[in-house]
Amino acid sequence: MTETAITKPNPETERQPASTEITKQAWPIRFLWKLADSRELTLVILIALLVVVMTVVYPNNFPTRYNFSAVMLNAAQNSILVAGMMLLMIGGTFDLSIGSALALSGVVAGVVVAWWGLPAEAGLLAGIAAGAFCGLINGVIVTRININALIATLATMAIFRGATQLVSGTGVTPIGDGFKAYGQASFLGMQSPFWFALFVVAAGWWLVARTRYFRQFYFIGGNAHAAQLSGIRVARITLTGFIIMGALAGLAGVLGSARLNSAVVSAGIGVELSVITAAVLGGASLRGGEGSVLGGVLGVLLIALVQNALIINGVGVYWQNIIVGLVLLFAVSLDRFKQTHRS
Amino acid sequence: MTKATTTRLKVSGCSKGFPGVQALTEVSLTVGAGEIHALLGENGAGKSTLGKIIAGVYHWDAGAIEFDGIALDRLDETSAGALGIGIVHQEGSLVGQLSIAENIFAGRQPIGRFNVVDRREMVRRTRELLNQLGVSLDPWTPVRALSTAQAQIVEIAKALSRDLKLLILDEPTSALTLTETARLFDLVRGLKASGVSIIYVSHRLSEIFELCDRVTVLKDGQVTGRRLLAETNQDELIRLMVGRDVHFARESNLAPGELVLEVNSVAAAPFVRNASFSVRRGEIVCLAGLVGSGRSEVCETIFGTRRHERGEIRLHGTRMRFEGPWDAMAAGVGMVPEDRKTAGLFLAKSLAENITIAVLSKVSPGGVISDRAIASYADRYVKELNIATPDILQLVGNLSGGNQQKVLLAKWLAPEPDLLIVDEPTRGVDVGARAEIYRLLRALRAKGFALLVVSSDLTEVLTLADRIVVMADGRTVGELPGDVADEESVLRLATQHTSIQSAGAA
Incomplete structure (x- = not known):
């Protein structure tokens, strides 16, 4: 982008929408343009393609109710997390400590229910509160002490993990039948984490897209x-974003421990990177300012489906990582394509 | 007036296109040795592009360039540097984390024994260069700690550090004070006397008349005229630039209304020491003074981005203390910041979103964003301010400088503040847009807005102001009625560094 190109005041050139350029181009370019313009559309097409191919090739294994439910159960945790991560990344920041916050929340819930004998609901709320508190700590460090989010949450990632071990030693097993129901109950053939995730995603999508x-x-x-000078309380709102992220990590942690009826201290290791991968796949940028919760969730679903397809194919687990990486590079290359061909 | 004896640079029939825009069409330019040649034109006329082509930043599509009689078929920044062509860019090319000395000698540090950078020599030469420019800065200061004006001086020092034959100055004074500008001019004249050719890119006419020998005027990428400055006048050049006559006449206001803002003995360390003035309804008050005199900082204090430790700020008679801009906005204050790209606008967001950001609550009844309300606000201000854009969803980054400035003003008109602070209303804006912005500010005054304008452009201050408050060294040192003030009286106040309140001060 050059100064001259963008400040040319000639009204004739300025009044022409940028897209008139592309109508002259061949259809593959136009198609790529459409894809580049909406990340959500790209992902929906990729997901649809994958589903169709898998259904044709593996009619007995892929399009079954059991497989669908399994894929969704696997995607539930990351869908909940990606809603919060997307919010942070739209705001130009991120949180690496979510895996540790998730483990701490699960353990707190386990301690409250199994050791203290309080009802399952108290455990659920205590777990979410623990997650929110982790978010509060991150937010205060980033927005009030002004430490870079990468460093701040790298530090709290270690701190929260250590706290998890401190609280419970090796974990809490079993937690209890009442608690277990929150992770294992099933409705319309889908297990409860799916329904929680669906609620979080639908609410998050609407809230982030539509509310002031x-x-x-x-x-x-x-x-x-510029936001600060436009009257936006940047620090306070970013802090809220971290608390929301933490609370969602708490919810994911509680649901995970309920599903296993066991709070393990190693829960959620590495989850931050797979969630950030999904968010970037879904249209988030590390610079901030763009993305949508829907995109992030589609990113999670695509990764879950690719992994599922590879498992059904009998492809080794090492290949899964390679292919997820390639999909990510492809999606981000579309952005570069968009940037170099615009203007 | 120098007669150019030898031709240093000859550009003939040069064209350059960018995707979607033809920036230059068959432009020819001849610069003699020891000549100061002005390139004049509105924003986007192609003058910066031409400068960058000559400096090897861009390659030309068609045409020929000769330097000292040798035809060049390719030119990049390194080979241009080797030929003795230097450029001072409009927007910085400095690395913020590195020191002044390291920036000036980037890639060509003096080498001492053992092939190690000779830091002492580098610092010595940096100091020498800075002294030539009349500034005393520590060569080890990181560039990011410098003000815009100081960074500009470092850019100039960087260009001067080479063996120069041709120096291209692209809007070098846009961030400089009058004293700094005068110093720069002395320096440029010195270079000229030693045989260096200078291409001076600007849209400030008074500077061109003061400094340059010849002028080439560009409009929409084409040469519309070549003149000897001794044989032309401002009106003719403006006509060549914009294709019509533009006049900036003073317009006195009707009687101003009641007091809106009172600033009494406000101090906010370290830039504001003692500021006192007032602004009434239907009045334009200009804060004049040198860069660093604390004008912008006073505005930031009023807008709540800077705390004051002494004195009081009253709005409509009530004493105020703002925690942040949100409080100031709630109290009816708006501020158009100086730097529209980093502090004012969201370049990657649409015009509609930019215009409505300060009124988010008004376009989201019940907390839910209404696209229709956003569009109606945006449509209204696009029409009212005559913003040239294909549609309201256009990204602000794609608009011209003048239109960006109008979007920024629209953003602050939308909340309908009682007091609007405008810091440098026309920086980097062409003559046509400037006239429109002046008209707009006067229309706001007529509507009863209280306007506080900061400007480094003295002509602008004298054109706009009903009252001029002069600041020096963090203090308000005097006040002049706009209709009797002239450049001399303002400058006399601005350059006196003792804080004597003149008789007319409030």
């Missing part, structure tokens, strides 16, 4: 200084 409060994250991520 969450719209502010887009401005903060777009230009934090």
Whole structure:
């Protein structure tokens, strides 16, 4: 992008929409343009393609109710997490400590229910509160002490993991039947984490896309200084974003421990990177200001489906990582394509 | 007036296109040795592009360039540097984390014994260069700690550090104070006397008349005229630039209304020491003074981005203390910041979103964003401010400088503040847009807005202001009625560094 190219005041050139350029181009380019313009569309097409191919090739293994339910159960945790991560990334920041916060929340819930003998609901709430508290700590460090989010949450990732071990030693097993129901109960053939995830995703999608409060994250991520000078309380809102992320990590942790009826201290290791991968796949940028919760969830689903397809194919687990990496590179290359062909 | 004896640079029939825009069409330019040649034109006329082609930043599509009689078929930044062509860019090319000395000698540090960078020599030469420019800065200061004006001076020092034959200055004074500008001019004249040719890119006419020998005027990428400056006048050049006559006449206001803002003995360390002034309804008050005199900082204090430890700020008679811009906005204050790209606008967001950001609560009844409300606000201001854009969903980054400035003003008109602070209303804006912005500010005054304008452009201050408050060294040192003030009286106040309140000060 050059100064001259963008500031040319000639009204004739300025009044022409940028897209008139592309109508002259061949259809593969136009198709790529459409894809590049909407990450959600790209992902829906990729997911649909994958589903169709798998259904044709493996009619007995892939399109079954059991397989669908299994894929969704696996995707539930990351779908909940990606809603929060997307919010943070739209606001130009991120949280690496979510895996540790998730483990701590699960353990807190386990301790409250199994050791203290309180009802399952108390455990559920205590777990989510523990997650939110982790988020609060992250938010305070990042927005009030002004430490870079990478360093701050790298540090708290270690701290929360250590706290998890401190609280419970090796974990809490079993937690209890009442508690277990929150992770294992099933409705319409789908297990409860799926329904929790569906609720979080639908609410998050609408809230982030449509409400004034969450719209502010887009401005903060777009230009934090200008946002501050536009009357947006940048620090306070970013802090809220971290608390929401933490609470969602707490929910995911509680659901995970309920599903296993066991709170393990090693839960959620490495989950932060797979969630950030899904968010970037879903249209988030590390610079901030763009993305949508829907995109992030589609990113999670695509990764889950690719992994499922590879398992059904009998492809080794090492290949899964390679292919997820390639899909990510492909999606991000589309952005580069968009940037170099616009203007 | 120098007669150019030898031709240093000859550009003939040069064209350059960018995707979607033809930036230059068959432009020819001849610069003699020891000549100061002005390139004049509105923003986007192609003058910066031409400068960058000559400096080897861009390659030309068609045409020929000769330097000292040798035809060049390719030119990149390194070979241009080797030929003795230096450029001072409009927007910085410095690395913020590195020191002044390291920036000036980037890639060509003096080498001492053992092939190690001779830091002492580097610092010595940096100091020498800075002294030539009349500034005393520590060569080890990181560039990011410098003000815009200081960074600009370092850019100039960087260009001067080479063996120069041709220096291209691209809007070098846009961030400089009058004193700094005068110093720069002395320096440029010195270079000229030693035989260096200078291409001076600007849209400030008064500077061009003061400094340059000849001028080439560009409009929409084409040369519309070549003149000897001794044989032309401002009106003719403006006509060549914009294709019509533009006049900036003073317009006195009707009687101003009641007091809106009172600033009494405000101090906010370290930039504001003692500021006192007031702004009334239907009045434009300009804060004048040198860069670093604390003008912008006073505005930031009023807007709540800076705390004051002494004095009081009253709005409509009520004493205020703002925690942040949100409080100031709730109290009816708006501020158009100086730097529209980093502090004012969201370049990657649409025009509609930019215009409505300060009124998010008004476009989201019940907390839910209404696209229709956003569009109606945006449509209204696009029409009212005559913003040239294909549609309201256009990204602001794709608009021209003048239109960006109008979007920024629209953003602050939308909340309908009682007091609007405008920091440098026309920086980097072409003559046409400047006239529109002046008209707009006067229309706001007529509507009863209280306007506080900061400007480094003295002509602008004298054109706009009903009252001029002069600041020096963090203090308000005097106040002049706009209709009797002239450059001399403002400058006399601005350059006196003792804080004597003049008789007219509030």
